[in-house]
Amino acid sequence: MAAPPDASDVMEDVTVVERSMDNPDLFALLYDRYFHELYRYLAARLGSEHVEDMVADAFLIAFNGRGAFDSDRGTVRSWLYGIATNVVARHRRREGRRLNALSKVPAEDSADGHEDRVTSQLAAEASRPELVRGLKGLAKGDRDAVFLLVFGGLGYEEIATALDIPVGTVGSRINRARKKLRTALGDVNPMKEW
Amino acid sequence: MDELKLIETVFAEPDPTPEAAAAGRDRFLRQAQASQTGRLRRRWATALPARRVIMVGAMAVTLTAGLLVTEVGLGGSAPHTPGNLLAAPPADAKALLTLAARAATDQGDTVPSRGQYVHTKTLAQQSLYTKDKAGATQYTKVMVNEERWEAADAGKPWLSRKQALSATGPAPRKFWDRGVEDILSESSGCPGKPAYARLGAWPTDPAQVRAKIVADTGEEPPRIWSSLQSLIRESVVRPSLGAALYQVAAGLDGIVLIRDAVDVSGRPGLAVAMDEGDGRRSELIFDRQTYRYLGERTVITEAKKVKLPEGEYFEKKGSVNGVAVLAVDLVPGLPEVSPKASRMKIPC
Numbered sequence: 001m002a003a004p005p006d007a008s009d010v011m012e013d014v015t016v017v018e019r020s021m022d023n024p025d026l027f028a029l030l031y032d033r034y035f036h037e038l039y040r041y042l043a044a045r046l047g048s049e050h051v052e053d054m055v056a057d058a059f060l061i062a063f064n065g066r067g068a069f070d071s072d073r074g075t076v077r078s079w080l081y082g083i084a085t086n087v088v089a090r091h092r093r094r095e096g097r098r099l100n101a102l103s104k105v106p107a108e109d110s111a112d113g114h115e116d117r118v119t120s121q122l123a124a125e126a127s128r129p130e131l132v133r134g135l136k137g138l139a140k141g142d143r144d145a146v147f148l149l150v151f152g153g154l155g156y157e158e159i160a161t162a163l164d165i166p167v168g169t170v171g172s173r174i175n176r177a178r179k180k181l182r183t184a185l186g187d188v189n190p191m192k193e194w
Numbered sequence: 195m196d197e198l199k200l201i202e203t204v205f206a207e208p209d210p211t212p213e214a215a216a217a218g219r220d221r222f223l224r225q226a227q228a229s230q231t232g233r234l235r236r237r238w239a240t241a242l243p244a245r246r247v248i249m250v251g252a253m254a255v256t257l258t259a260g261l262l263v264t265e266v267g268l269g270g271s272a273p274h275t276p277g278n279l280l281a282a283p284p285a286d287a288k289a290l291l292t293l294a295a296r297a298a299t300d301q302g303d304t305v306p307s308r309g310q311y312v313h314t315k316t317l318a319q320q321s322l323y324t325k326d327k328a329g330a331t332q333y334t335k336v337m338v339n340e341e342r343w344e345a346a347d348a349g350k351p352w353l354s355r356k357q358a359l360s361a362t363g364p365a366p367r368k369f370w371d372r373g374v375e376d377i378l379s380e381s382s383g384c385p386g387k388p389a390y391a392r393l394g395a396w397p398t399d400p401a402q403v404r405a406k407i408v409a410d411t412g413e414e415p416p417r418i419w420s421s422l423q424s425l426i427r428e429s430v431v432r433p434s435l436g437a438a439l440y441q442v443a444a445g446l447d448g449i450v451l452i453r454d455a456v457d458v459s460g461r462p463g464l465a466v467a468m469d470e471g472d473g474r475r476s477e478l479i480f481d482r483q484t485y486r487y488l489g490e491r492t493v494i495t496e497a498k499k500v501k502l503p504e505g506e507y508f509e510k511k512g513s514v515n516g517v518a519v520l521a522v523d524l525v526p527g528l529p530e531v532s533p534k535a536s537r538m539k540i541p542c
Contacts, residue, residue: 024226031222035215043207052210052218059222064229102204128204131197150201181197 013076017069027066030076031059038084041151045088047098054091058084074161081152082162085144092140103132127185134184142177145170216284216292287451287466290480291444297485298437306346306524312431315521316340316489317359319458319514323507324365331507334363336370337458340517343528344431351380353528353535376535393425398434400441407442415446419468423476423490430487430519443478455479457489459518465491473498473509477516491516 011019013030020027035055042058043051061083069079088095135143141163148154148162156174160167210218284290306312322334337360343353354377361370397403404418407425411417422443429436443449448468455465457479464485465477473496479488497511 027226028219028223031219035218036209039210039215039218040207043210044205048207048210051207052214053221056218056222056225060225060229063222063226125204127200131200131204135201146198146201147205150198151205178197181201185197185200 014071017066017071017076020063020066024063027059027063030062030080034077034080035059037152038080041081041147042084042087044151045098045147046091046094054087055084058087061086075158078154078158078161081148081154081158082164085148085162088144089140096136099132099136103129103136130184130186131181134181137184138177138180139173141165142173142180145173146177146181149174212286212289213292216289217296219284220293220296284451284464287449288444290451290464290466290485291440291449293485294480294487295437295440295444298433298440298487301433301486303432303434304522304524308347310346310524310526311343311352311528312346313521313523313525314342314344314430314519317459317518317520319491319516321509321513321515322361322363322365322370323509324369325507326364332364333510333513334361334365334370335513336361336365343525351378351528353378353531355529355532374532376532378531378535378537380537393429393432393435396432396435398438400438403435403438404442404445415448416468416470419443419446419449419476420470423478426478426487427490427517427519430522436487452477455491457518458491458514458516459489459520461488461518463488469495487519489516489518 011026011029013033016026016029020030038055038058039051042054046054058080062080065083069076135146138146144163145159148159152158152162154162156167156170159170163170165173284293304312316339318338318340320336320338322336324332324334326332336358338356338358341353341355345352356375357373358370361367396406407418407421411421422439426436426439426443429439443466446468449466450468452465452467455463455467455477457463461479461481463479463481465479467475467477469475473494474492475495476490476492478490480486481488492515494509494511494513498509499506500509
């Protein structure tokens, strides 16, 4: 049976997962709700080429594992981000290639016209090699926490769910990562110093 | 947050294109369906026979049980088949056409061996306008079963068979029921006929297909759309061409998605529609789950006076003409032809 037209408006994520056990169609509602943000997260981590396939893979893992979802342990959204992070882990080489590529491209080689870019973007490009080298130097778990914070907009508790670690560990990972990144950037605030 | 803001600026990628979004969704649905197939087969093994009985009863007015089987086999997805899983609709008409193109690509062409015939079975809904004794126009809906047998080999005869099945309206039966009407066309190897041979020569690259269509129609979207409608209906024998045609349609301005469409045989679907600007809206209808082509409809959205040599009449607002494709298969030869068959020589 197809989902009723207004189901996406009235059914909470947890209910969708529960009811999808008997009515698998409903799981498509979650795909439609979260495709764009998971795409954004995975594209940031792995590049956008064919990343829609990886989003699909993440949802397939979620679909096949939905019976094990435990709402007492966190939200559906954080659960999906955790699965997407595991997809990243299966493509570490690709992530490495992306980081290498971004660390080597100097700002002046950017294809964008300078006239179209705002100051913050110019600052980001100027600092890009140092930033990316800093990210490459982070432990994988620290990098996961940082990207979940930046591109998932997840809170510490949600990151803890996604990575299956204590909330306190999330805080220490992010603090450690930010400190290392600031060091890599020369202990300056690139957005203000430009 | 400054170094975090910097990460966001450096690592952000453009939003997905509609094509990428549709492709990802399609991949997920196909894999999810595949992963569920075994479990569902076991679960529904006892439910299927009961469902068939119900459908045969409901459709007996216009369709035989034999037709029902072929309808399901063509790709219309019954509620308890794997094709019906995960059925939230695509976001817009372009996304639907992208999914339809993928489905057609996966379908594979119907390739007849030497000596075989491509057999297509369709159900057409037609409008019959008659006049009562006072001269007022009367409207009757007529359902017509149409079959074609087209030879794979050039130079062989091909057969068109029509039979009106039912009518709803005041027109006397003699006006619409002429029994089985066979037309046997004695092909003399003319190029362009029948559809199977003609479409076999078409390219399948969307840009080339578009150029070929536009050479005839010009660049006006309604004219391209009109040409696409007939080509798409005929290309059910060659889905690889259908895929290209859907992609051409996806590039047209003015297409909209209709989420609650139904084809003339009663199958629910999703439609891509265009307002043709003359009181008509035409629709290409696709299965909700498999995205395979089901058929086409044209809906009269404004009552309109039509002039014919026999007189003039008003097309009724809300009346529908269309065709539902029920089956495409390969058969070893022509069926027995009616002794009253019209035998035509195709002029070159």
